[in-house]
Amino acid sequence: MFHINNKVPQTGTTIFSTMSALAQQLNALNLSQGFPNFAPPPSLIQALQDATAQGYNQYPLGDGLPALREQVCQIFKQRNPQLNLDPNQEVTITSGATIALHCAIQAFIQAGDEVIVFDPSYDSYAPSIALVGAKAIHVHLQAPHFSVDWQKVKDAISPKTRMIIVNTPHNPTGAIWSKQDWFNLIEIIEKHNIMVLSDEVYEHLVFDQKQHYSALDFPKLRDRSMVVGSFGKSFHVTGWKTGYCTASPKIMQAFRQVYQFASFCGVAPVQVALSQFMQQHPEHLAQLASFYQAKRDLFLQGLKEARFTYTTSQGTYFQTLDYSQIQPHLNDVEMCQYLAEQHKIVAIPLSAFYKKPPQQLRLLRFCFAKQNSTLQHATEILATC
Numbered sequence: 001m002f003h004i005n006n007k008v009p010q011t012g013t014t015i016f017s018t019m020s021a022l023a024q025q026l027n028a029l030n031l032s033q034g035f036p037n038f039a040p041p042p043s044l045i046q047a048l049q050d051a052t053a054q055g056y057n058q059y060p061l062g063d064g065l066p067a068l069r070e071q072v073c074q075i076f077k078q079r080n081p082q083l084n085l086d087p088n089q090e091v092t093i094t095s096g097a098t099i100a101l102h103c104a105i106q107a108f109i110q111a112g113d114e115v116i117v118f119d120p121s122y123d124s125y126a127p128s129i130a131l132v133g134a135k136a137i138h139v140h141l142q143a144p145h146f147s148v149d150w151q152k153v154k155d156a157i158s159p160k161t162r163m164i165i166v167n168t169p170h171n172p173t174g175a176i177w178s179k180q181d182w183f184n185l186i187e188i189i190e191k192h193n194i195m196v197l198s199d200e201v202y203e204h205l206v207f208d209q210k211q212h213y214s215a216l217d218f219p220k221l222r223d224r225s226m227v228v229g230s231f232g233k234s235f236h237v238t239g240w241k242t243g244y245c246t247a248s249p250k251i252m253q254a255f256r257q258v259y260q261f262a263s264f265c266g267v268a269p270v271q272v273a274l275s276q277f278m279q280q281h282p283e284h285l286a287q288l289a290s291f292y293q294a295k296r297d298l299f300l301q302g303l304k305e306a307r308f309t310y311t312t313s314q315g316t317y318f319q320t321l322d323y324s325q326i327q328p329h330l331n332d333v334e335m336c337q338y339l340a341e342q343h344k345i346v347a348i349p350l351s352a353f354y355k356k357p358p359q360q361l362r363l364l365r366f367c368f369a370k371q372n373s374t375l376q377h378a379t380e381i382l383a384t385c
């Protein structure tokens with residue numbers, strides 16, 4: 001008898017696909033899955049057309065187009081002039097951030113190891129950890145600011161801990177790590193054999209003059225960290241699925257050994273287009289934070305009369321809203337369903353980012369990477385709830 005051995009029987013469809021499908025089915029406003037509903041810069045689209053017409057249609061180098069790797073080094077250097085990454089040995093362009101995160105875990109985590117993740121956490125981390133037979137140790141961040149309780153991190157470390165996954169700016173809460181957070185992390189893991197996998201896909205989306213600190217900014221973390229980024233978020237092209245991983249040469253070598261068999265390489269013309277656009281339009285990244293901050297502010301301004309309460313998002317393109325003054329008896333999944341059916345607006349329940357959600361969780365995540373008219377429409381709806 002043939003028997004299917006499903007390695008991931010408990011894993012359902014991601015909440016992002018589920019909620020976007022619900023929005024489509026109900027013809028509702030979709031502020032759930034994180035993607036812009038506006039066009040990327042026209043010259044970036046043109047650059048992609050040119051790249052295919054000019055013949056960049058075969059496999060690029062597995063490690064990624066050298067010119068794009070160089071641009072990644074420039075991003076880090078601009079933020080931190082002391083950081084001189086080697087584009088040949090320390091950067092790999094990947095088919096999106098998700099596969100980079102997955103390969104980073106595959107390359108270094110063995111069956112039986114433990115990996116610390118902060119809940120609420122991005123939904124790909126735990127399944128990637130489970131697929132290598134390791135165990136995710138979920139440490140809760142502290143509402144309402146979703147800060148780290150460092151004593152809890154200390155308590156979560158065991159002789160089996162091999163990695164800690166950091167995500168700043170943080171999806172879904174919009175919290176960002178301060179320098180002090182990184183110092184606290186260093187103090188705790190310094191004496192242990194623990195790597196840092198730092199998911200920094202929203203690195204350019206930091207608001208109110210605050211600063212993004214990368215794991216690579218801290219010399220004590222340089223030789224134990226991988227940083228993952230995504231061009232999808234930074235250039236309004238989530239569907240181009242192009243990201244990167246950076247790490248010191250020894251770590252990068254092991255990462256590449258895995259990545260070459262997961263994907264081998266990324267998409268050639270996309271890499272050409274992105275590198276050309278980045279060279280010609282440095283203002284794009286420079287203006288990105290203020291571009292999204294204006295959208296966040298428009299969204300929050302529109303909620304002045306609403307009964308939702310909130311902690312202002314410091315980064316990413318997400319804002320969480322607390323609905324305890326509206327429908328306190330509904331859990332967040334029920335509240336999403338209610339909003340979708342009764343008010344034709346779709347969000348993501350925060351519980352989807354937890355292994356064990358706190359009982360009284362009354363938060364929903366809204367994506368504000370939307371046209372201003374969409375945001376206005378959304379706040380008009382939310383003000384009536």
Ligand code: PMP
Nearest residue numbers: 096097098122171201230232243
């Ligand atoms: N990490 C986080 C925190 C994200 O929000 C996303 C969203 N897409 C990803 C990783 C994956 O990025 P990509 O689409 O480039 O795979």
Ligand code: GLN
Nearest residue numbers: 014016017032033034171
């Ligand atoms: N990162 C996006 C989000 O958080 C979605 C990515 C996906 O759909 N896998 O909404």
